[in-house]
Amino acid sequence: MTRKLSALLCAAALVAAASACSSSTSAAGGGDATGPVTLTYGIWDPNQKPAMQQIVTAFEKLHPNITVDIELTPNADYWQKLQTEAASGTAPDVFWMSTTRIGLYAGQGQLLPLSGRPGFESSPFPASLNGIYTVGGKQYGMPKDYDTIGLWYNKKLFDAAGVAYPTAAWTWQDVIDASKKLTDPAKGTWGIASPDWTQENLYNDIFQAGGWVVSPDKKSSGFTDAKTLSGMQYALDFITKYKTSPTAQQMTDTDPSQLFASGKVAMFTDGDWDALTYKNAPGLQADVAPLPAGPQGRATVINGLANVIYARTPHADAAWEFVRFLGGQQANAIQAASGAVIPAYHGLGDAWVKSMPQFHLQTFVDQLDHAVPYPVSANTGPWATADQTILDQIWAGKLSLNAGAQQLKSTTDADLAKG
Amino acid sequence: MPVTRTVGAEAASPSSAGSAAGSAVSVAAARAGARSRLARRVVARHGHPREWVWGYLMVAPLALGLAGFYLWPIVQSVYYSFTSWGAFGGQQWAGLANYRAFLSDPQLPKAAWNTVLYSLLLLASIPLSIVFAALLNQVRGRSVGLYRTLYFIPVVSMPAAVAMVWRWLYNGDYGLINYLLSLVGIHGPHWVSDGRFAVYAMALVGIWSVVGYNMIIFAAGLKGIPRHYYEAAQLDGAGRVRQFFSITLPLLSPSIFFVSVVTVISGLQMFDYVLLMLGRSNPALADSKTIAYLFYEYVFLDHEQGMGCAIAVVLTVALLLLTAVQFRVQKRWVHYA
Numbered sequence A: 001m002t003r004k005l006s007a008l009l010c011a012a013a014l015v016a017a018a019s020a021c022s023s024s025t026s027a028a029g030g031g032d033a034t035g036p037v038t039l040t041y042g043i044w045d046p047n048q049k050p051a052m053q054q055i056v057t058a059f060e061k062l063h064p065n066i067t068v069d070i071e072l073t074p075n076a077d078y079w080q081k082l083q084t085e086a087a088s089g090t091a092p093d094v095f096w097m098s099t100t101r102i103g104l105y106a107g108q109g110q111l112l113p114l115s116g117r118p119g120f121e122s123s124p125f126p127a128s129l130n131g132i133y134t135v136g137g138k139q140y141g142m143p144k145d146y147d148t149i150g151l152w153y154n155k156k157l158f159d160a161a162g163v164a165y166p167t168a169a170w171t172w173q174d175v176i177d178a179s180k181k182l183t184d185p186a187k188g189t190w191g192i193a194s195p196d197w198t199q200e201n202l203y204n205d206i207f208q209a210g211g212w213v214v215s216p217d218k219k220s221s222g223f224t225d226a227k228t229l230s231g232m233q234y235a236l237d238f239i240t241k242y243k244t245s246p247t248a249q250q251m252t253d254t255d256p257s258q259l260f261a262s263g264k265v266a267m268f269t270d271g272d273w274d275a276l277t278y279k280n281a282p283g284l285q286a287d288v289a290p291l292p293a294g295p296q297g298r299a300t301v302i303n304g305l306a307n308v309i310y311a312r313t314p315h316a317d318a319a320w321e322f323v324r325f326l327g328g329q330q331a332n333a334i335q336a337a338s339g340a341v342i343p344a345y346h347g348l349g350d351a352w353v354k355s356m357p358q359f360h361l362q363t364f365v366d367q368l369d370h371a372v373p374y375p376v377s378a379n380t381g382p383w384a385t386a387d388q389t390i391l392d393q394i395w396a397g398k399l400s401l402n403a404g405a406q407q408l409k410s411t412t413d414a415d416l417a418k419g
Numbered sequence B: 001m002p003v004t005r006t007v008g009a010e011a012a013s014p015s016s017a018g019s020a021a022g023s024a025v026s027v028a029a030a031r032a033g034a035r036s037r038l039a040r041r042v043v044a045r046h047g048h049p050r051e052w053v054w055g056y057l058m059v060a061p062l063a064l065g066l067a068g069f070y071l072w073p074i075v076q077s078v079y080y081s082f083t084s085w086g087a088f089g090g091q092q093w094a095g096l097a098n099y100r101a102f103l104s105d106p107q108l109p110k111a112a113w114n115t116v117l118y119s120l121l122l123l124a125s126i127p128l129s130i131v132f133a134a135l136l137n138q139v140r141g142r143s144v145g146l147y148r149t150l151y152f153i154p155v156v157s158m159p160a161a162v163a164m165v166w167r168w169l170y171n172g173d174y175g176l177i178n179y180l181l182s183l184v185g186i187h188g189p190h191w192v193s194d195g196r197f198a199v200y201a202m203a204l205v206g207i208w209s210v211v212g213y214n215m216i217i218f219a220a221g222l223k224g225i226p227r228h229y230y231e232a233a234q235l236d237g238a239g240r241v242r243q244f245f246s247i248t249l250p251l252l253s254p255s256i257f258f259v260s261v262v263t264v265i266s267g268l269q270m271f272d273y274v275l276l277m278l279g280r281s282n283p284a285l286a287d288s289k290t291i292a293y294l295f296y297e298y299v300f301l302d303h304e305q306g307m308g309c310a311i312a313v314v315l316t317v318a319l320l321l322l323t324a325v326q327f328r329v330q331k332r333w334v335h336y337a
Helices: A002-029 A046-062 A075-087 A099-107 A127-132 A155-161 A172-182 A198-208 A226-240 A248-253 A256-261 A272-280 A316-326 A329-338 A349-355 A362-370 A380-395 A401-417 B002-012 B020-046 B051-080 B097-103 B108-123 B125-138 B143-156 B159-170 B176-183 B198-223 B227-235 B240-268 B272-278 B291-301 B305-333
Strands: A037-043 A066-072 A094-097 A149-154 A190-193 A265-271 A286-289 A300-302 A306-309 A371-373 B083-085 B091-093
Touching: A037 A046, A037 A316, A046 A066, A046 A316, A046 A329, A066 A316, A094 A099, A094 A316, A099 A306, A099 A380, A127 A371, A149 A155, A149 A198, A149 A272, A149 A300, A149 A362, A155 A172, A155 A265, A172 A190, A172 A226, A172 A265, A190 A256, A198 A226, A198 A265, A198 A300, A198 A380, A226 A380, A226 A401, A256 A265, A256 A272, A265 A272, A286 A362, A300 A362, A306 A316, A316 A329, A329 A349, A349 A362, A362 A371, A380 A401, B051 B083, B051 B305, B083 B097, B083 B305, B097 B305, B108 B125, B108 B198, B108 B240, B108 B291, B125 B143, B125 B198, B125 B240, B143 B198, B159 B176, B159 B198, B159 B272, B198 B240, B198 B272, B227 B240, B240 B305, B272 B291, B291 B305
Parallel strands: A037 A066, A037 A094, A190 A265, A300 A371
Antiparallel strands: A094 A306, A149 A265, A149 A286, B083 B091
């Protein structure tokens, strides 16, 4: 009897599998404009999934014959998986793209150009973002959101130390002075966290010092430029000279954003994307100010994601309809209301700013005026990874800044030469 | 005619009349009959039972799986190790370029040393496991199962979860280990973010997670040693220590040999703790990379699959040689009773 039951179950499973196969092939077969089409949409941020789902629902209402399946892959595995899928022709039809990878994907023919598609419009987006997603004169990415960096501070720690809150008038020296006053070894609190993170920390300091990372022709790197060095020195001094930042080891064991969220660190330069984290951190009373001005004035790194279409998608037209919708006002308004990111669409930043009234989020939008695009090349990944390893050694004190900068330059230049 | 006889017998039985269960039985019986008829025919034609045919048929599912998912990929890997890959697939013949690049990689000496060091440290789990197994052998009654489970839990825990918990325990500022050390006045280091300690910290976790598995094998080995050897030794006036070194250890040596071969192999393939306990951005990483971690970096971060295959081939050959040496040397110290 049990044998018969298991045989029946096996048979049922087989039938189910077979029918699942046939139904999926029929969906894939309907690639023409009239039949039903299923698109996959690859994303990596679980915080943004609800907003993406709302956008998809709104899109499906307008296009009853198109279904969109969201495929969420955690950021740690997203690029590995995507590159493997792209190599075997199975990448999602539409997926998120970052500034560091656009050169590789567009340059190697993995994406469909958007310029020239009916109804394509890049004017609603910041020019710096359009520029990053343009490769060889064609735009491949529909800007989705953008981010800038601000100086987050802990109001409680500032009040306790009797230090006035940071303002737009602050310079590097103000940050250094404040960090000294806010550091209290007895309580285990630090004035600032200054990790070797490029986008959140180093690149901003380099640009404020008037230095540069990658030359406009993408052929050389500026790590040995005196101004670039002074920017990196400023960030490193908090650890080595003033001792107002946790060490590299401490920040490896405990993530600096975690140190800030738990009230161990008074100041931390961080992107707008962590606003939700700091909003939800228990007992944290934080706010955000513009980044301080360096020797050459103000600067913040601007970076942002874009939606792109996979070159080998069987549903190019449906995918374009979806990407066009993603780049429209309605989709961006949904993103803004969710509070997760600043929508790329001009004028919709306000809705995002109002989503968390306890923070001066307008800071991030206002800094667009002196935003510098995140440095990229035709294949950013390899040198960005190699640079991080060298920076880790400098920050851990195993390499002097000057010797490390030489290594950064030779490693980066060698990768840039490969194109 | 055995077939007709079996089927006929089934058909005549009352249980098969209209009952579905009965018909299933009769089909099975008919199949069994057909099978025995074929067997008899084979016997008749060749004069002896060709059991090996059935042997091969029985192992075929496993053997095909092994060939398809293990052996063929190995062959492919060897081929790919001579090719260079584009970012999105497509290979070109590259000759020995991958091997040359790997052998001249400045990271290689350090990574090779870390791999060997880790494996040597992992071997420390063997004496530890023997002691635990011997102690467990003394325990009588129900608590044996409890102890066995306790020691075996690390073996069945997911490496990712293990690494996360240990990473927290090792935290330099807020970790439990340094807190306990601070109670006795020791200022503990940053275990997993300081290049001087990270390999040892990982090895400790490795030992902790493998002791339970080794212990089970040694416990089985201990059970296999006849009790009367000890009685005879006792009569000859041997103390416990002498008994351990003259009876237990030599008779346990086959288990020790097996465990040391397996330990060395798993030690040389060490990868997961580097990625999970240290992470990709860590000042200690440059001092703690292993060969398998280099493989990961080349294949999954830089997408140089050809280079990755070359590393895999080198590592496999090294493992084969080392294991061959171990098999050579074992003749001198392993006693098969």
